[in-house]
Amino acid sequence: MSRNLILGTALSSLVVLAAVLSFLWTPYDHTALDIPNKLQPPNATHWLGTDHFGRDMLSMIMVGARTSIAVALVAVGIGMTAGIPLGLTAAARKGMWLDELIMRGNDLVFAFPSLVIAILITAIFGAGAINAIIAIGIFNIPVFARITRGAALSLWEREFIMAARVAGKGAARISAEHILPNVANLLIVQGTIQFSLGILAEAGLSYVGLGAQPPTPSWGRMLADAQTMVSFAPHLALIPGCAIILTVLGLNLMGDGLRDWLDPRIRVART
């Protein structure tokens, strides 16, 4: 295993651990206001200090991790469940009208700047975590559809697929039993990368006020709230900023590491 993979997995697990732990325990109640003790720098009682309402920053970061992960996970889930079958179908019907329909539909969604459309969707249907998930999820669909189709197309030319066809298997069965297992590696790697992009998108939407609504903590909104206070309470911006950077960095390193690790050619060369 590469150093990238170890470091990436460690960072990502830390975030996941913080999120899971927040269900059971946080140092303080993340919604409890303590205005007399606001804007404290990191200290012994509040390890990461307090925000402008005196809320404990560590607790908010932990619960915020939950929001980020939940949004990104469901968004990637939407992208995978819709995108992979679409990609497999398109590959199986290569060059036919169904393939054209799916892929041109994908191009259409791809052509829009994703964050702008996400803002549009949340502006029409109202701000909130659910709408943010849907908005981000929709833009994951073409990503997975395209990558699945691309990988599947070359597989369809291979002999073992021929053998399966000769054995009388239909396109759907071949896709499920032979194509999907062979593109899974690729999809897992892409999933990790989309996951980190989802976290960034959630932070971006929350930053402009269209993500999770208060009092649900969100890293993006914490950043936005801290904006005017950077000059006298820099920890308010630094802490959620670092949380976002480390999470995204961790996921990207993990994605890179996984690709190297799972890639059959490199694996063969290594052994």
Added chain:
Amino acid sequence: MGHAFKHTFQAALALSVSLLATQAIAKSDITVAMQLEPPHLDPTSAAAQAIDSVVYTNVFEGLTRFMGDGAIVPGLAESWEISDDGTVYTFKLHDGVTFHDGTTMDGEDVKFSLDRARSEDSANAQKALFSGITEVEVIDPLTVKITLKEPNGNFLFNLAWGDAVIVAPESIDGIKTNPIGTGAFKFAGWVQGDKIDLERNADYWGDQPALEKATFKFISDPTAAFAAVMAEDVDVFSGFPAPENLPQFEADPRFQVLVGSTEGETILSTNNKQPPFDDVRVRQAVAHAIDRQAIVDGAMFGYGTPIGTHFAPHHPAYVDLTGNSAYDPEKAKALLAEAGFADGFETTLHLPPPSYARRGGEIIAAQLAQVGIKAEITNVEWAQWLETVFRGKNFGLTIVSHTEPMDIGIYARPEYYFQYDNPAFQELMTTLNSTTDPDERSKLLGQAQTMISEDYVNGYLFQLAALSVAKAGVQGLWVNAPTAANDLTAVSWAD
């Protein structure tokens, strides 16, 4: 030769130094930043405060005007006489007043302006100010007689509003983009989305202002506002949006911070027609669940005065009723139980963009949660707020600052968005409107304040502070904001 050169050099140096010095003394332009850009520049046809913030007393003047301390003084009217029964006002106008396009301002313009404001199809945002007028007569070019249906103790105050300024029939068509008034400054240009320029009116009838040019810049983002002031890109920021940054300006000798009061009663507006808020016990419970001081400290960083009713604390008739709704979560829970909501209930909390609402809303939601009321926060933009809350009346709770002066009368309008319908209060307002005796008026105003406070119509939070930052050398700015205005006529630079 060497000596000659040295002397010339010294003389040149002395000259350039003195030139620099004169330039410093002669600084006669100012850049005033504010958060919101006006939609257009006609103060007589829109409610937008940003219009008045640019044009009031600078470009347009009324018969009377507000001073920075809230006093009403003569404006275009030099003097006036009031008939014994209080229904006929005879105004003597200033002689020699001209509009910026050179036309004379006389009684016909006054009649035109007031008739236009009170007409059936008038777009004036404050038509109620003129509703008592039955007739405006021009006696001679400099004398105007206004007849009222009944005595109105507020009439001179009403005429001072930005909605009552005098406009000319000759220039009315272009007023929205090219305002022509009688003020000390002329409109000089508007770059949409950026700034409005004014320049000194050399033919002004009153005292010439010290400033030759004034620029209003619009900076909506609080972070950008902070940066613009710090970088000295603007000379004044009127209505600074981020109170948390003020201590830094206070500590910086380059700046002065002006903290005054506004007419803005910041309230937790409650939909009195929507269950469960139609039950006074529930409204009272909400009032007792709120810790005002925490909101002032948390949302406004200490700027603001707690209020217990819909009335400005700096007004002589103010009654301190904060005791009626003292912070007492236990009492709030008991009241909720009595009203049948022992387990609390769910409602909505719509928050418009200003930080008093967004931050105040988070604090209130947390405080309400302590007594079992779950208020779901929805952040909205102003347009959406006007649509859903103000016109649609589709809300449970919302936070907003009512910045019109002396606006307790809105509680007498059952169709107004918080829908308080109390005939006793409506009758009280009718009595008040026809009372001119100052002592009697104070008494009635006190009763009105007490009535809405004891009915817990809305959650009364705090009086919005007027927060401005200016460069240290700027003098003559209004500290308080008795009406929306940036009166530049008395502003100058210290030497």
